[in-house]
Amino acid sequence: MSRRWELDALRGLMLVLMTLTHLPTRLSYPLGHTFGFVSAAEGFVLLSGFMAGLVYSQRGRRQGAAAMRHGLWRRAGVIYLCHLVLLLLLFGVFAGLAQRLGQLDVSNLIGHYLEDPRAAWLQALALLYQPALLDVLPMYVLFMLASPWLLCHGLRHGWGGILAGSVLLWVAAQFGLGEALHALMMQGLGLPVRPEDSGSFVLFAWQFLWVLGLWMGAESASRQLQPPRFPRWMVHAAVLVATACFFWRHAVGHAPFGTDATLNLLFDKWHLGPLRLLNLLALMVVVMHFGPALRAALPRPHGLETLGRASLSVFNAHLVIVLAVLTLFGGNPALRPPWADAMLLALCFLLLWAVARAVQARPATAGGQPAAWPGQLTSGASR
Numbered sequence: 556m557s558r559r560w561e562l563d564a565l566r567g568l569m570l571v572l573m574t575l576t577h578l579p580t581r582l583s584y585p586l587g588h589t590f591g592f593v594s595a596a597e598g599f600v601l602l603s604g605f606m607a608g609l610v611y612s613q614r615g616r617r618q619g620a621a622a623m624r625h626g627l628w629r630r631a632g633v634i635y636l637c638h639l640v641l642l643l644l645l646f647g648v649f650a651g652l653a654q655r656l657g658q659l660d661v662s663n664l665i666g667h668y669l670e671d672p673r674a675a676w677l678q679a680l681a682l683l684y685q686p687a688l689l690d691v692l693p694m695y696v697l698f699m700l701a702s703p704w705l706l707c708h709g710l711r712h713g714w715g716g717i718l719a720g721s722v723l724l725w726v727a728a729q730f731g732l733g734e735a736l737h738a739l740m741m742q743g744l745g746l747p748v749r750p751e752d753s754g755s756f757v758l759f760a761w762q763f764l765w766v767l768g769l770w771m772g773a774e775s776a777s778r779q780l781q782p783p784r785f786p787r788w789m790v791h792a793a794v795l796v797a798t799a800c801f802f803w804r805h806a807v808g809h810a811p812f813g814t815d816a817t818l819n820l821l822f823d824k825w826h827l828g829p830l831r832l833l834n835l836l837a838l839m840v841v842v843m844h845f846g847p848a849l850r851a852a853l854p855r856p857h858g859l860e861t862l863g864r865a866s867l868s869v870f871n872a873h874l875v876i877v878l879a880v881l882t883l884f885g886g887n888p889a890l891r892p893p894w895a896d897a898m899l900l901a902l903c904f905l906l907l908w909a910v911a912r913a914v915q916a917r918p919a920t921a922g923g924q925p926a927a928w929p930g931q932l933t934s935g936a937s938r
Contacts, residue, residue, distance in 0.1 A: 567859030604768025
């Protein structure tokens with residue numbers, strides 16, 4: 556199967572938006588939630604699930620369930636190793652340097668580690684402690700570990716039961732399932748890991764995006780990637796919802812209902828609130844419906860495609876850059892002149908581009924095939 560460059564470009568766009576949001580500059584707030592009350596993280600998880608379903612379902616059909624299972628678990632191991640490297644940098648380099656420089660922004664990210672470094676290390680290795688900014692890869696590890704069973708069941712028995720169970724878990728997450736299970740687990744293990752130290756993403760809510768993407772990828776592989784046909788009423792409704800949320804977001808800011816915390820939960824990011832999910836699904840329908848026409852009409856975005864092809868490596872590099880900036884310059888861009896923001900952004904994207912190019916310039920193996928790099932183990936081409 557030829558590579559689908561538009562999927563790489565979409566992943567590249569998500570990486571750019573995440574970088575603009577995480578890097579502390581004057582653009583962080585206005586460019587966060589660019590397309591409505593949805594962040595780049597939702598799109599990235601959905602796309603990643605889609606690519607996993609597409610690539611590994613094809614591998615399962617060609618080589619069997621064992622090969623598919625091995626590939627997914629190998630991928631999970633690579634992501635876990637990347638997470639360990641980021642932890643080493645955060646705890647071993649940036650934490651000490653931030654304390655010497657008096658930068659509280661990094662210290663506030665790792666309060667649990669500063670209170671008890673040894674316990675925090677052990678809990679981080681077990682994915683129980685997830686410092687802020689470093690809570691995405693652990694979620695991916697768990698999703699990858701569960702994917703072989705989901706794909707095997709879906710390919711053999713259909714996806715109806717899996718999707719229904721995923722929706723039920725998402726509903727339960729809206730009523731505190733994640734928090735309740737966390738409290739029970741910490742009490743049973745006797746660990747003092749606070750909920751806020753266990754990652755911002757509520758796993759039982761965000762699993763729905765992964766399962767949805769996994770199903771769509773597997774279905775796309777089985778029908779040779781033919782785009783779905785949505786009813787006209789659904790397209791019109793999706794355009795209406797996406798347009799309304801876009802203008803609403805840029806009119807009022809990130810809090811759709813101002814200071815009303817109860818109503819804002821409907822758009823909550825970490826629990827993937829119901830109206831936030833509606834906004835995301837509307838954008839998904841719009842992109843899938845109009846995407847083929849846009850793909851034919853617009854010039855090919857080679858820069859985004861390059862970043863998306865090396866998504867894991869670029870994602871890790873952007874986190875290292877963000878931590879370095881927080882450590883050296885702090886998280887308040889108002890303390891720096893505007894030209895410093897411009898220089899930070901230019902240098903950041905130059906480094907991310909260099910990382911992506913280095914990943915794709917890997918040497919060939921003896922058999923003539925390119926050697927696999929971590930950032931390309933689930934690229935847009937099937938193996």
